[in-house]
Amino acid sequence: MKNKMKREIRVWDPLVRIFHWGLVLAFGIAYFSGDEENNLHLVAGYVVFGLIGFRILWGLIGTRFARFSNFVYSPASVIKYIKDSVAGRPKHYIGHNPAGGVMIIALLLSLVGVTYSGLKVYAIEEGAGPLAQQNTEISFIKSAYADSDKHGKNEEHEEEEFWEEIHEASANFVLFLVILHIAGVFIAGRLHDENLVKGMITGKKRVE
DSSP states (O other), X not given: OOOOOOEEEEOSOHHHHHHHHHHHHHHHHHHHTTTSSSSHHHHHHHHHHHHHHXXXXXXXXXXXXXXXXXXXXXXXXXXXXXXXXXXXXXXXXXXXXXXXXXXXXXXXXXXXXXXXXXXXXXXXXXXXXXXXXXXXXXXXXXXXXXXXXXXXXXXXXHHHHHHHHHHHHHHHXXXXXXXXXXXXXXXXXXXXXXXXXXXHHXXXXXXX
16 A cells, blocks of 8 residues: 655644734743733733734634634534544544634633623722723712711722632633643644644644
8 A cells, every 4th residue: 555645734824823922921921820920911011901802803804724614513523523532533624623713712722701790800909901990880879878888899809809809710720721722732643653743833734
């Protein structure tokens, strides 16, 4: 039986690769600087927020393999791919496979939750950020009632604690997804005999 010839083709455009590694760096900095008393966490969070916005836009108007339409599959296709992977005979995809597509959507949605909850905490604590106006209006209304000032402060403290817990839990969930993603990349690489990490660096993959 003859060996099948493989050739390199460009799959991941430069913007996808910059987004991917930029997000890895920004989320890592944001996650491990969460308890520090400086602006590093805030800046990294805004970078994550911007990258998410870009990826959603690029998923709609970007290059072929960057678009959501290329890697968002039906639940049946995802289940079939996972079953075939367990059996050791998964179909090879040039772009993201169905399981990888689900992971990307899950990560994006989870990161939206992380950044939104972080902005809520920042708005309540510092009265700043894109969500601060909403909290300022609430504070103005409360200040008109002097007798309810103490009650209002208690409510604000409870709201802050609520969003802090959401922020921490969602950040930990993203970290869990990242670990699953890394495991999936390793498994898919072994099953298809390809270096997926290298592909995300060079933008090229070897196909038959």
